[in-house]
Amino acid sequence: xxxxxxxxxxxxxxxxxxxRRIISRFLIYIILIAGALIAVFPFFWMVxxxxxxxxxxxxxxxxxxxxxxxxxxxxxxxxxxxxxxxNSVMITAGxxxxxxxxxxxxxxxxxxxxxxxRDAIFALFLATMMMPESVTWIPNFLMIRGAIxxxxxxxxxxxxxxxxxxxxxxxxxxxxxxxxxxQVPKDLWDAARIDGxxxxxxxxxxxxxxSKAPIxxxxxxxxxxxxxxxxxxxxxxTNDTWRPMMVGLWTFVQxxxxxxxxxxxxxxxxxxxxxxxxxxxxxxxxxxxxxxxLKG
Numbered sequence: 001x002x003x004x005x006x007x008x009x010x011x012x013x014x015x016x017x018x019x020r021r022i023i024s025r026f027l028i029y030i031i032l033i034a035g036a037l038i039a040v041f042p043f044f045w046m047v048x049x050x051x052x053x054x055x056x057x058x059x060x061x062x063x064x065x066x067x068x069x070x071x072x073x074x075x076x077x078x079x080x081x082x083x084x085x086x087n088s089v090m091i092t093a094g095x096x097x098x099x100x101x102x103x104x105x106x107x108x109x110x111x112x113x114x115x116x117x118r119d120a121i122f123a124l125f126l127a128t129m130m131m132p133e134s135v136t137w138i139p140n141f142l143m144i145r146g147a148i149x150x151x152x153x154x155x156x157x158x159x160x161x162x163x164x165x166x167x168x169x170x171x172x173x174x175x176x177x178x179x180x181x182x183q184v185p186k187d188l189w190d191a192a193r194i195d196g197x198x199x200x201x202x203x204x205x206x207x208x209x210x211s212k213a214p215i216x217x218x219x220x221x222x223x224x225x226x227x228x229x230x231x232x233x234x235x236x237x238t239n240d241t242w243r244p245m246m247v248g249l250w251t252f253v254q255x256x257x258x259x260x261x262x263x264x265x266x267x268x269x270x271x272x273x274x275x276x277x278x279x280x281x282x283x284x285x286x287x288x289x290x291x292x293x294l295k296g
Contacts, residue, residue, distance in 0.1 A: 046264050046267055046268060047268060048062065048063055048064065050071055050072070050264035051064045051067040051069065051071065051261075052064040052068060052071075052261050053068055053261060054259060054260070054261055056261075057261050071261050071262060071265040072265045072268070072269060075252070075265040075266040076266075076269065078251065078252075079248045079249070079251040079252065079262075079266055080240065081245060081248060081266065081269060083240065084243060084244055084245040084248035085245055087242060087244045087245075088227060088245045088246075088270075090160060091164055091226060091229075091233075091244055092223060092226040094160060094163075094164040095163075095168060095222060095226040096219060097168075098164060098165070098169075099167070099168050099170055099173060100215070100218065100219070100222075101168070102168055102170075102174070103169075103173040103174050103176075103177050104177060104208070104215070106169075106174045106177075107173075107174050107175075107176070107177030107178040107180075107181050108177070108178075108181050108199070108203050108207065110122050110125075110174065110178040110181075111177070111178040111179070111180075111182035112181055112182070112184070112189070112199070112203075112207075122178070125174070126171060128171045129171045129172055134231075136166075137231070137232065137235065140166045140232075141236065143166075144157060144161075144162045144165075144166070144236055145157060156236075157236050157238070158237055158238060158239065158241070158242055159242065160242065162236040162242075163232070163233055163236065163237075163244075166232070167225070167226060167229075170222065172221070173218045173221065173222065176214055176217060176218060177211070177214055177218060179214075180211055180213075181207060184206075184210070188202075189202060212284055213284045213285075213287035216281045216284035216285060217281075217284065217285050219281065220277060220278065220281050223277050224274055224277075227244075227245075227270070227273065227274060228246060229244065229246060233247050234250075245266075245269075245270045246270065248266070249263060249267060249270070251266075252266060
């Protein structure tokens with residue numbers, strides 16, 4: 001009798017534990033779904049608004065009655081997006097080339113080369129990541145104008161130099177690559193030294209071919225930041241000759257009010273290159289985060 005009672009008690013405890021796990025899992029799914037909906041809603045609203053008429057945006061409708069695909073054509077022609085698109089491509093390409101050059105060399109130096117004061121310099125370098133971007137705008141602006149140090153030509157305002165040079169060195173990108181380079185086995189370096197390799201040859205022939213994932217992650221972050229830049233290009237340019245697409249979106253904000261449907265159509269157009277780059281680098285991006293010690 002006592003054995004039967006104990007068995008029933010164990011089954012009851014087991015059922016209660018299973019019920020708690022089901023409820024816990026159900027609550028987790030509810031929270032995740034709610035978070036996903038909150039994260040996706042701004043993107044959904046942007047695409048939906050880009051297909052509305054101006055009247056529908058004023059009435060704050062959630063969905064268009066009839067999709068207005070002509071909004072994309074009107075946005076492209078009204079805001080001179082062709083010129084802005086070329087500027088964005090030039091600025092982003094120049095920034096990424098400089099960013100890869102400085103990040104790879106600095107990341108390798110911090111991760112693989114022993115020199116006096118390396119850890120102190122790296123800690124000081126990481127401290128710059130805590131600095132708000134807006135704090136650097138004034139000193140960067142004065143440097144670009146040639147007010148702090150003499151520059152070739154006197155001033156770099158209204159030039160690609162002003163739009164790219166301040167962003168070709170990034171503390172986070174260097175930190176990300178340094179974390180990966182530091183994990184490369186020392187045996188590889190010892191074997192390379194026996195074959196007569198120096199640091200440059202070891203970096204180019206051994207380290208870079210196995211660093212595709214973190215490098216693609218740096219590229220994706222750098223591309224997104226450069227492509228979406230708005231305030232700095234507006235600060236260092238005075239005409240449309242040098243301005244990128246994000247500044248071009250300001251064309252749709254007029255004294256009578258913003259043309260929200262065209263503004264969102266322009267935003268969708270400017271978002272397409274970022275989505276293409278993301279889907280191309282998605283696998284490497286995930287591997288890069290997982291192999292550099294940044295995963296939770």
